[in-house]
Ligand SMILES: Nc1ncnc2c1ncn2[C@@H]1O[C@H](COP(=O)(O)OP(=O)(O)O)[C@@H](O)[C@H]1O
């Protein structure tokens with residue numbers, strides 16, 4: 001749309017409109033100057049006003065030359081400055097065309113300190129986000145393909161061997177094949193869940209309401225109480241009351257994913273402790289969970305998609321490596337909060353900070369608390 005710049009361009013249209021206005025105003029004022037001057041000449045005492053007709057003719061002739069020249073000069077200056085002023089808009093148009101073609105690499109470079117400058121700032125943010133989404137999507141597809149391939153090849157390999165009579169199916173083999181296929185189903189369901197929390201949709205925004213976090217934590221704790229008791233794992237929940245605007249199902253899902261890991265990877269004798277602390281502008285959900293030792297690299301990467309600290313152990317426990325990535329999406333992308341893990345010996349502390357969104361606004365840093 002910015003390629004066809006000739007007559008439909010903003011500069012041209014502005015120049016035409018302003019030249020018409022200049023013409024009208026110059027014409028009008030010249031006409032009144034002419035009338036006034038002629039009037040004055042007519043009022044001169046007889047004898048002195050002899051040159052009246054000559055004066056009128058000369059004045060009219062001069063005005064007929066001066067008016068078009070003034071209009072032409074005005075039009076030229078107007079065209080020149082309009083072009084300069086609208087230049088950033090054209091640069092913006094070019095950048096948007098590149099963006100449309102999927103070229104996210106180049107930053108939108110517009111040197112304007114006015115509204116266009118602000119607009120180009122917003123477009124740069126949009127470009128960054130599109131770039132991140134695009135990269136995230138292709139990384140996720142390749143991770144997913146990689147992670148689905150191994151169990152599918154296993155299943156297919158066993159079926160092939162059975163078909164060729166190399167091995168005979170028995171209850172154990174069927175159970176293991178069933179387990180593997182169940183893991184695939186879980187993974188696909190988690191991928192679906194993750195794509196749901198990946199982007200902030202209007203549906204998610206509308207479902208955000210003021211909720212009591214104490215009640216939410218206690219409800220989530222109740223879901224796991226029996227499971228922990230069955231394995232004789234000491235478990236307690238202590239939550240301070242706090243009301244803020246959250247997506248209830250989302251926060252529940254995040255806490256459940258953490259509790260599920262606490263249950264799945266529990267090791268030792270210490271208690272699993274879920275607590276909620278009310279801060280001045282945020283609420284902190286803390287889960288202390290004894291588990292296998294984690295390296296610094298594990299702690300840095302465990303919120304990434306498909307990351308498992310110890311693949312073989314996680315695989316045997318049916319892990320997909322998506323649980324914590326979903327937690328991160330829900331907390332950081334949907335609630336502008338922060339989630340992190342620290343460890344002391346073999347007790348890991350998962351800490352979620354949820355900013356207060358009570359009045360619909362996020363207090364403090366929008367990109368996450370620090
Ligand atoms: N409470 C925990 N204690 C020790 N390791 C954990 C804990 N929670 C998560 N992890 C490690 O982080 C990895 C990623 O967790 P997650 O994203 O939930 O995937 P999954 O549980 O499906 O493997 C796990 O495979 C595990 O190695």
Ligand SMILES: [Mg+2]
Nearest residue numbers: 261319323324
């Ligand atoms: Mg998990």
